Amino acid sequence: MHQQVPILKIDDFWIASVQGSLHDQDVIEFKQALLSKIMQPKSRGLIIDLTVLDVVDSFVTKTLIDIRGLAKLMGIPVIIAGMSPAVAITLVEMGLSLEGVDTALNLQKGLDKLRNAGKER
Amino acid sequence: MLERESSIENEFDIVAARRGAKEVANELGFSTVDQVRIATAISELARNVVLYARMGSIVVRPFCEGGQQGLEIVVADKGPGIPNVELAMTDGYSTSGGLGAGLPGARRLMDTFRIDSQLGQGTTITARKWKA
Ligand SMILES: Nc1ncnc2c1ncn2[C@@H]1O[C@H](COP(=O)(O)OP(=O)(O)OP(=O)(O)O)[C@@H](O)[C@H]1O
Numbered sequence: 724m725h726q727q728v729p730i731l732k733i734d735d736f737w738i739a740s741v742q743g744s745l746h747d748q749d750v751i752e753f754k755q756a757l758l759s760k761i762m763q764p765k766s767r768g769l770i771i772d773l774t775v776l777d778v779v780d781s782f783v784t785k786t787l788i789d790i791r792g793l794a795k796l797m798g799i800p801v802i803i804a805g806m807s808p809a810v811a812i813t814l815v816e817m818g819l820s821l822e823g824v825d826t827a828l829n830l831q832k833g834l835d836k837l838r839n840a841g842k843e844r
Numbered sequence: 845m846l847e848r849e850s851s852i853e854n855e856f857d858i859v860a861a862r863r864g865a866k867e868v869a870n871e872l873g874f875s876t877v878d879q880v881r882i883a884t885a886i887s888e889l890a891r892n893v894v895l896y897a898r899m900g901s902i903v904v905r906p907f908c909e910g911g912q913q914g915l916e917i918v919v920a921d922k923g924p925g926i927p928n929v930e931l932a933m934t935d936g937y938s939t940s941g942g943l944g945a946g947l948p949g950a951r952r953l954m955d956t957f958r959i960d961s962q963l964g965q966g967t968t969i970t971a972r973k974w975k976a
Pocket residue numbers: 781782888892893896897921923924925926932933937938939940941942943944945946947948967
């Protein structure tokens with residue numbers, strides 16, 4: 724069974740809420756779906772909400788870094804929202820850093836961040 | 845009683861294995877962070893099995909030593925083996941374009957970590973986590 728990650732649009736911001744656990748193929752499809760969304764004109768930002776994601780391993784981390792890298796090329800800010808403390812601690816201990824990836828406590832804070840960044844421009 | 849053995853052949857098995865390990869860790873009373881540590885280590889080792897050895901098995905079992913309780917995981921495959929274990933354990937070393945964080949990361953998440961690997965024979969990784 725494959726898990727679809729819903730990708731919503733609020734104003735010009737894309738929001739993807741990852742549900743539960745993802746298989747590798749889901750992760751790959753998720754990345755492709757996100758990239759095709761943010762390539763659309765008038766995209767101004769992307770929030771990936773990990774609130775209910777159980778495990779972030781090196782494969783998922785690599786995917787997040789890839790997404791962030793490509794979005795950066797297109798000038799689109801990416802925010803990772805809602806990563807649980809346990810997942811964050813585990814990532815740090817593994818020596819994985821989401822370097823250059825902006826984070827927010829939750830979806831709302833992520834949206835606020837993107838909106839404020841937009842105003843500053 | 846709580847011991848679980850599962851075969852690992854594809855990405856679905858990876859998800860099932862880490863979910864199963866998390867359940868066992870939870871039943872044993874491991875903290876939330878430890879549950880995530882264990883599940884993440886399993887995820888790394890199981891993915892390596894699928895990626896490099898095609899198939900293998902995972903056993904998750906409670907153990908008690910010196911009055912201390914913990915969880916042991918044994919991940920075994922009959923794949924190609926690891927030619928240079930020290931190199932494979934180095935951060936950033938990958939033969940598949942990955943981050944090279946799986947083995948060194950899993951080692952840091954667990955309390956003990958042992959790799960037995962023989963070329964052409966396979967690889968067995970045994971790791972333990974004590975209950976804090
Ligand atoms: N079970 C195994 N059988 C044979 N070779 C293995 C096995 N596990 C790991 N290796 C070898 O060790 C290397 C390092 O493994 P490690 O998990 O640390 O990194 P990776 O799988 O390449 O990338 P990542 O796990 O970060 O996605 C692998 O690239 C592979 O060559």
